[in-house]
Amino acid sequence: MRPISRAVLRPYVCPTCRHGISAGRRRFGSKSDSPDLYDVVCVGGGPAGLGLLAALRASPITSKLKVALIESQDLRKAKAWDLEPNQFSNRVSSLTPSTVSFLRSIGAYDHLDVNRVQDYQDMQVWDGQTGSRISFDWSMETSPFEDMRTVATMTENANLVRALLRRIADSGDENLSLFSNSTVASIENGSDLKPEGPDLSAWPVLTVKPTGPAAETETPKRIAARLLVGADGINSPVRSFADIPTQGWDYGRHGVVATLALADPATPPFPASKRTAYQRFLPALGGPIALLPLPDNHATLVWSTTPENAAYLKSLPTPAFLAMVNAAFRLDMTDLTYMMGMQSSSDSTSHQDELTWRAQHTPLPSQIPPPATAVQTGTVASFPLRFRHAAQYISPRIALVGDAAHVIHPLAGQGFNLGLADVASLSKTIQYAVSHGMDIGDLLTLERYSSERYLPNAKIGGACDLLHKMYNVPGEGPVAWARSLGLGVVDRLPFVKSFLMKNAEGY
Amino acid sequence: MLSIAFSAPRISPINASSQIILGSPHRLKLTRAPKPGANSPLNLEFRLQPTPLPTRWPPSRPRTLPLSVRTLRSTLSSTRPSPNHFLSTPASTPSTQTPQIRTHSTSSVSADELSHFSALASSWWDPMGHSRILHLMNPLRHEFIASCLAEGTPSPNQNPSSTSTPSTATLNYLDIGCGGGIFAESLARTIPLDPTAPAPTPTLAASMTAIDPSTDLIQMAREHARMDPTVHEHLRTGRFKYLNTTLEDVLAGKAGTPTAASTPNPSSPSTQSVPQYDVVTLFEVLEHIDPKTSTPLGFLTNCLRALKPGGWLIGSTISRTLPSFILNQVIAEAPWPIGVVPRGTHEWSKFVNPDEVKGWLQEGLMRAADTGVSRGGSAIAEGMRWKCVGAIYIPGIGWKMVPGSEDWGNYFWAVRKEI
Numbered sequence: 001m002r003p004i005s006r007a008v009l010r011p012y013v014c015p016t017c018r019h020g021i022s023a024g025r026r027r028f029g030s031k032s033d034s035p036d037l038y039d040v041v042c043v044g045g046g047p048a049g050l051g052l053l054a055a056l057r058a059s060p061i062t063s064k065l066k067v068a069l070i071e072s073q074d075l076r077k078a079k080a081w082d083l084e085p086n087q088f089s090n091r092v093s094s095l096t097p098s099t100v101s102f103l104r105s106i107g108a109y110d111h112l113d114v115n116r117v118q119d120y121q122d123m124q125v126w127d128g129q130t131g132s133r134i135s136f137d138w139s140m141e142t143s144p145f146e147d148m149r150t151v152a153t154m155t156e157n158a159n160l161v162r163a164l165l166r167r168i169a170d171s172g173d174e175n176l177s178l179f180s181n182s183t184v185a186s187i188e189n190g191s192d193l194k195p196e197g198p199d200l201s202a203w204p205v206l207t208v209k210p211t212g213p214a215a216e217t218e219t220p221k222r223i224a225a226r227l228l229v230g231a232d233g234i235n236s237p238v239r240s241f242a243d244i245p246t247q248g249w250d251y252g253r254h255g256v257v258a259t260l261a262l263a264d265p266a267t268p269p270f271p272a273s274k275r276t277a278y279q280r281f282l283p284a285l286g287g288p289i290a291l292l293p294l295p296d297n298h299a300t301l302v303w304s305t306t307p308e309n310a311a312y313l314k315s316l317p318t319p320a321f322l323a324m325v326n327a328a329f330r331l332d333m334t335d336l337t338y339m340m341g342m343q344s345s346s347d348s349t350s351h352q353d354e355l356t357w358r359a360q361h362t363p364l365p366s367q368i369p370p371p372a373t374a375v376q377t378g379t380v381a382s383f384p385l386r387f388r389h390a391a392q393y394i395s396p397r398i399a400l401v402g403d404a405a406h407v408i409h410p411l412a413g414q415g416f417n418l419g420l421a422d423v424a425s426l427s428k429t430i431q432y433a434v435s436h437g438m439d440i441g442d443l444l445t446l447e448r449y450s451s452e453r454y455l456p457n458a459k460i461g462g463a464c465d466l467l468h469k470m471y472n473v474p475g476e477g478p479v480a481w482a483r484s485l486g487l488g489v490v491d492r493l494p495f496v497k498s499f500l501m502k503n504a505e506g507y
Numbered sequence: 508m509l510s511i512a513f514s515a516p517r518i519s520p521i522n523a524s525s526q527i528i529l530g531s532p533h534r535l536k537l538t539r540a541p542k543p544g545a546n547s548p549l550n551l552e553f554r555l556q557p558t559p560l561p562t563r564w565p566p567s568r569p570r571t572l573p574l575s576v577r578t579l580r581s582t583l584s585s586t587r588p589s590p591n592h593f594l595s596t597p598a599s600t601p602s603t604q605t606p607q608i609r610t611h612s613t614s615s616v617s618a619d620e621l622s623h624f625s626a627l628a629s630s631w632w633d634p635m636g637h638s639r640i641l642h643l644m645n646p647l648r649h650e651f652i653a654s655c656l657a658e659g660t661p662s663p664n665q666n667p668s669s670t671s672t673p674s675t676a677t678l679n680y681l682d683i684g685c686g687g688g689i690f691a692e693s694l695a696r697t698i699p700l701d702p703t704a705p706a707p708t709p710t711l712a713a714s715m716t717a718i719d720p721s722t723d724l725i726q727m728a729r730e731h732a733r734m735d736p737t738v739h740e741h742l743r744t745g746r747f748k749y750l751n752t753t754l755e756d757v758l759a760g761k762a763g764t765p766t767a768a769s770t771p772n773p774s775s776p777s778t779q780s781v782p783q784y785d786v787v788t789l790f791e792v793l794e795h796i797d798p799k800t801s802t803p804l805g806f807l808t809n810c811l812r813a814l815k816p817g818g819w820l821i822g823s824t825i826s827r828t829l830p831s832f833i834l835n836q837v838i839a840e841a842p843w844p845i846g847v848v849p850r851g852t853h854e855w856s857k858f859v860n861p862d863e864v865k866g867w868l869q870e871g872l873m874r875a876a877d878t879g880v881s882r883g884g885s886a887i888a889e890g891m892r893w894k895c896v897g898a899i900y901i902p903g904i905g906w907k908m909v910p911g912s913e914d915w916g917n918y919f920w921a922v923r924k925e926i
């Protein structure tokens with residue numbers, strides 16, 4: 001809780017005391033040699049960091065800024081990423097229409113391999129406990145003669161990263177430094193280069209060290225940032241340097257992901273290009289299971305469940321894993337809980353047999369996905385689910401974007417979009433500052449970004465957290481009754497539903 | 508005690524001369540202020556000095572009520588001198604030194620205003636401090652200037668580099684009353700490091716000269732400018748200058764002399780007999796002119812004299828109406844958290860209405876056109892290019908230009924000196 005809160009307290013602190021505290025953490029500048037000066041230094045070369053760079057390079061106002069990006073992975077490999085046409089990475093994100101339009105506006109969408117991208121126009125969400133359901137599509141907003149509006153667009157993260165890198169490469173290498181295979185060894189404050197040089201005592205200075213074989217031969221570089229952007233993930237070093245605390249909790253849940261091949265649907269979709277995403281809440285198993293469409297009748301699975309269940313699912317042989325996924329969209333909670341406890345080492349068809357037998361005695365809803373028929377080898381993985389929100393996104397000459405600022409529950413597929421919305425807002429803020437003579441690292445500049453993003457992120461993150469908690473109450477209690485009523489009401493009230501969908505769309 | 512504080516700052520006959528001091532107020536103060544050792548808490552005489560003291564807090568001004576907080580604060584500041592205070596007092600100088608008073612009959616600098624703003628120097632660049640509202644207004648100034656320049660710039664024939672395209676940064680700016688440099692520094696940041704490069708913004712700045720009579724503020728502005736390497740580079744090359752001087756001295760060609768720290772630049776306009784600028788800016792200055800020592804008309808005429816033909820005089824000020832009284836005096840200067848500007852920043856009686864500015868400028872244009880042989884005709888005044896638009900601060904949203912709101916409070920105005 002640094003500068004802003006201190007500024008608020010200022011009227012209550014006597015002038016002499018104020019003088020003492022104002023120096024703060026930026027007192028210790030050590031080295032006297034002058035570092036290379038950059039306007040924007042972005043730590044982290046994920047979709048958020050690369051998106052910011054691509055956005056800055058795309059705008060004629062900010063394209064002249066001297067920018068740098070530091071990434072510990074090899075960006076050349078990411079740029080050369082390639083996969084067989086029917087193989088899909090298990091790191092997939094759903095892009096809302098507003099994210100897609102941002103990517104279009106910075107010219108990055110054209111670099112996406114469209115054969116690996118799948119739109120979907122309908123989303124079926126239902127409660128595994130009560131059976132109440134809601135269907136998200138734009139059919140009541142659009143006329144039947146129009147094309148169906150896209151709810152979201154699925155793309156592999158690697159495909160997007162490659163597109164962003166290509167977009168950045170298109171902009172030339174003038175005023176651009178990509179420190180690939182490099183880590184930030186230290187961040188400290190610069191020093192006053194008296195009497196000839198400028199006073200850099202409030203500028204963050206980074207020591208960038210190459211990793212891998214180059215570590216011995218190359219000397220670390222020192223670069224000073226007018227604006228240091230932390231796009232460096234949940235354990236952001238930039239955030240620690242800025243001394244920004246973060247609040248949150250671990251959900252005690254893991255997300256199991258996999259790339260699946262689906263059987264042909266029983267009834268062909270109408271219109272033929274229509275694709276559907278499915279999500280079923282499983283209160284007894286700790287979270288929802290979702291199946292999101294990929295091209296060529298493939299789908300990506302995200303199953304939020306307890307770490308024990310996740311470990312069990314990962315240990316299953318492929319036929320048993322597929323049976324569990326199919327069962328999770330079909331059977332009731334009691335059956336599923338039973339199947340989750342079956343011996344995983346028993347013969348490989350026992351799960352499938354169990355599903356076949358139990359499905360005969362379960363009334364199946366109409367909206368279930370086609371059965372999964374194959375798992376792509378090596379794509380079953382899991383990751384812990386967490387909630388984090390930084391106390392501030394900005395500090396003098398510091399801005400946090402993406403996971404460095406907020407990590408949310410993936411049940412609505414919004415985390416990735418919030419990160420790119422941060423990037424869109426920050427790049428707009430920088431454009432405004434440059435065109436109005438403002439210092440892009442100044443708090444007065446950055447507060448525009450912070451005020452634009454903090455509340456929307458908190459709102460979406462909070463909504464996902466609330467949904468997670470509501471759909472983790474097992475049994476037929478008042479919570480189950482209330483959430484079914486809520487879902488039913490929302491499904492029948494077009495204006496409430498379209499309001500929710502517009503929120504989820506990111507507009 | 509209270510009555511003393513009330514009567515103390517009244518302008519005495521002696522002080523009438525101090526009102527027109529130029530440059531540093533401290534030179535005069537040395538003759539009156541006791542030696543630093545005499546700065547004891549009980550020395551009431553210390554605060555009875557009518558001279559503006561560079562105390563941390565604004566000293567009492569004639570308008571101040573006897574029970575004002577400021578009286579208490581000035582007591583505090585005498586018992587516990589701030590570091591700022593010592594910093595600005597050259598203790599080694601003998602107090603018997605003859606005051607170096609340059610009486611300039613046309614100086615527009617008000618001593619009260621000078622001391623008030625010098626006292627605010629330390630928090631000038633604090634984004635959450637006293638000047639926050641000014642910082643927030645700054646982008647609007649750029650937009651307003653851009654809208655003026657879109658209507659026309661000084662003819663490129665005046666420029667030696669006539670090959671310049673419209674997007675090349677060619678304009679020389681003079682910012683009068685730059686204060687801590689909020690506008691001046693932001694404009695200097697838009698000057699391209701490479702003079703032949705296209706201008707990054709529609710303000711097309713090639714150079715900026717910023718002047719202010721307060722030594723403290725100029726000092727602080729220079730210190731702050733060093734924190735931006737780009738601006739620092741412009742300061743070094745002389746494309747950007749902070750001068751602790753007055754408009755009258757700039758016009759007299761004495762701009763480089765008053766302070767040692769300023770860097771004389773052979774290519775600067777100040778070496779010419781009469782300096783000529785493409786844009787002269789006057790943001791939040793008109794309402795701080797002391798009517799006792801200078802008239803806005805005389806001051807604005809001088810501003811127009813500094814302009815090239817076809818150049819723009821651009822400013823902003825506050826109109827003297829009932830809404831502006833409520834907004835600027837009652838609400839804006841209310842105690843925290845309602846108020847957004849420090850108490851005593853504005854005096855409603857000094858505010859000026861748009862039609863007054865327009866009238867002075869018409870008269871000023873005629874006077875500025877006067878030469879030894881011919882007098883400027885009224886045709887100049889009639890064909891005057893005049894722009895005026897109101898600006899409103901909405902808490903939580905910020906400053907917005909609202910055409911037609913000129914009479915509510917803040918407004919921008921501009922006039923073009925015809926070719």
